[in-house]
Amino acid sequence: MASLPQAPPGPGRAVPVPRPAPPAIARVRSRRRPSGEPPPLPRALAASGKFWLTLSGVVLVVWVVVVVTGTVTVFDVVDTRVLQAISELRSPGLTPVMEAAGVLATDEAIHVLWLSNLVLLVVFRRWRHLFVWLGVGLLVANVGALLALTLQRPRPYEVAVIGEWSGFSMPSLPMTVLAAFLLSTVYALVPPGRWRTRGKWAVGVLLAVTAVSRLYLAQDHPTGILAGVVLGVAAPLAAFRLLTPNAIYPVRYTRARPAHLDVSGDRGDAIVRALHDQLGVLATGVAPFGLAGSGGSTPLKITVKAAASVTDEESCIFGKLYAATHVRSDRWYKLGRTLLYGRLEDEKPFHSVRRLVQYEDYILRLFSDAGLPVPHPLGIVEITPEREYLLVTEFIAGAKEAGEADVDDSVIDQGLSVVRRMWDIGMAHRDIKPANLLVRDGTLFLIDSAFAEVRPSPWRQAVDLANMMLVLALRTDAEQVYRRARLQFSEDEIAEAFAATRGLTMPSQLRRMLRQQGRDLHTDFLRLLPYRLPPVRIQRWTWRRAGLTLVTLASAAVVAAITVTILGSPL
Structure with missing residues (x-):
């Protein structure tokens, strides 16, 4: 491409800017995804998530059947026999050990676990995981308390209770909350892979030790502990896998920006497949590119097959991967700018990732039609509906x-x-x-x-x-x-x-x-300059800025009050 000519003299006259030619890449016939076929990168619970949700459903059904038919006596008899057998193992030397083994289910330990997770997630600025963690904790604690109040099952009888207890015992509220908090900690703070697998096994061991302690001290029924653990595991497992999937919100301790998504593994395969199906482009490789200059998307260099009329070798195109997390980050960023600086130009956030990608593609085509030297737009690729999209353009090689x-x-x-x-x-x-x-x-x-x-x-x-x-x-x-x-x-x-x-x-x-x-x-x-003009005022107070400030402060106060209430309430 020839360089631009020298600017003609005289203010207010623009130089024509040439538009880059479209890249020469091989194309095949695109394929429309049939109705009902999952997208290239679907959201999934996996087998273990489905298992625990099914098990929790079974527990709820059993509760309903027991309440309706009045067969709770059968469970009382079985639980009593188990606790009587365990009570025969009590000894003056073993009791202090069992009391120490159950320390994780005490109010103080659970409150420490709550606060430590809150602080760590704030320090690492893992906001999505923090909100899911808080939501799971509130949901499990309140649902567990409501179920216990509804069923009103008393503590074990015909067995001496030698540990601290309060409230009703079905489900075991301390075990329910402890299971939810421990598993939430693993999903929110431990990277996926080998370390997270080890963390899950560690949670299983801790819950087993705590359960044995509470059975020894006769603080809970066996079925109450089982039901509590099932509910406490199923809720965070489903919430984190659906709301913070590893492919979109990975837990990692690196200097990489949160906006830069991992394009290896399933996501990389999904991008290659989607390019082939939707644009007819034969991609052979996907790699991050120019991450240092990008903070609101994941820029990619995509290797594709070149047109046969040009060469049999490979060529490159450029892609910007947008996900729902980028839209949420943009929303928080613009809210912060509104609170700090007032109304700047066009600071209203996008409401969906689809609208964000559509807007950028539209602007790019306007620039291109106007003759501005922008990369040639090649289209939009859907990775997951309303969650991930790829904006594809020409790759400016060698620049x-x-x-x-x-x-x-x-x-x-x-x-x-x-x-x-x-x-x-x-x-x-x-x-x-x-x-x-x-x-x-x-x-x-x-x-x-x-x-x-x-x-x-x-x-x-x-x-x-x-x-x-x-x-x-x-x-x-x-x-x-x-x-x-x-x-x-x-x-x-x-x-x-x-x-x-x-x-x-x-x-x-x-x-x-x-x-x-x-x-x-x-x-x-x-x-x-021959003269200076007065600085243009940027800070502006508006009714919108004042209202957003008041709402933000009120929301922070409500969250603080809820946290204090939870920390002060016994389990």
């Missing part, structure tokens, strides 16, 4: 980020022409940073249109110009960029751009690179 590439007058003119062209068509990119400007053989490309806006405010357009000038000056200097900008923008437009731009409106990567270079390019540009 470097603007913060690392050679930047001359031609590249500067191309970057400034991109902003001028966006102004002409009434759009703003809203995320101009070194990672989103690629340079290959003297040609500049604009990527990542996820935050772009149609018909933005003049303030947002002015910010795009200032950020573009700052990025181009990273590899040159402010005077050179300002001189080239005067060929396409007036002094008023440049002055407005730097009046609207400051640290908050700069992407974090751009701010970080400015600090690393130790250069205050913003001040350098201000010195070059």
Whole structure:
């Protein structure tokens, strides 16, 4: 592709920007997924999850039958005989050992377990697991207490109870809550694989030891313990596998960003299959690419078979993997910005991952139709309905980020022409940073249109110009960029751009690179201006911001009150 021509003199005139040609890749006939066939990456409980849910269902059915038919006496007789046999093993030396063995089921131990998990999940910022963990704990504790109050089964009779107890005994509420908390801890804090398997075995051993202790002390019936463990295991098992599947919300202790999903294993196979079925693209490999410059998606380099008319070798395309977790992160991010800074431009979140991907694909096609140098859009691939989608575009092979590439007058003119062209068509990119400007053989490309806006405010357009000038000056200097900008923008437009731009409106990567270079390019540009305009006010208080602040504070107070209530309530 030929490089852009030099910018013609005179502010307000844009340079035509060539559009990259579509990649030459092999295509086969796509395949529509028949109704009822699971998606490439379905959500599953696995065999063990189905087993425990079925077992809990059996327990509930047995309870209903016992209550309706009045056959509880049969269970009382069996439980009494078992406890009488165990009581014969009591001895002065064994009793203290059994009391110590059952310490995990005490109020104090369960409260410590609750608080330690709460703190660890907050420290590791594993919010999804934290909310599921809290939800499971509240659900199990309240359902268990309601069932015990409904069934009203007394403590064992004809056997001396030598341990502490309170309330009714069916199901065993301490065992129910302990089983739920221990298994939730494993799923929320232990990485999947060998260590999680070991953790499950450890939970089984701890529950068995605690159960033996409570039977020895006659604190619970055998059937009450069994029912409590079944409910305590089934609830977190189903919740974590359905709401925090390993493929989407992996538990890992690395420096990788939470937005970057693992594309190996089942997910990688699902991507390859979905590309073949939906786009007719024969993918041979999927690998992460450019993770350092991406914080809101998982960028991928996908190796595919090239068109036979070009070569029999492999080619590459680019994919951005979006999942429901990215939409939720975007929602929390924008809520935080609203609370801290007020109403900025277009800070309303997306309500589904499908809408997010559709919007970015739409913006990319608008840019492409307008002649902007963007990657050629190839389509959207559905991995799992309403949960994961892949946006596929051309891969700009051999390109470097603007913060690392050679930047001359031609590249500067191309970057400034991109902003001028966006102004002409009434759009703003809203995320101009070194990672989103690629340079290959003297040609500049604009990527990542996820935050772009149609018909933005003049303030947002002015910010795009200032950020573009700052990025181009990273590899040159402010005077050179300002001189080239005067060929396409007036002094008023440049002055407005730097009046609207400051640290908050700069992407974090751009701010970080400015600090690393130790250069205050913003001040350098201000010195070059013939005059300065008053800074544009960014902080704005609105009714929406005030309402969200009050709701957030009230929600935090409610959560704190619930936590204090749970910690103070006996089991």
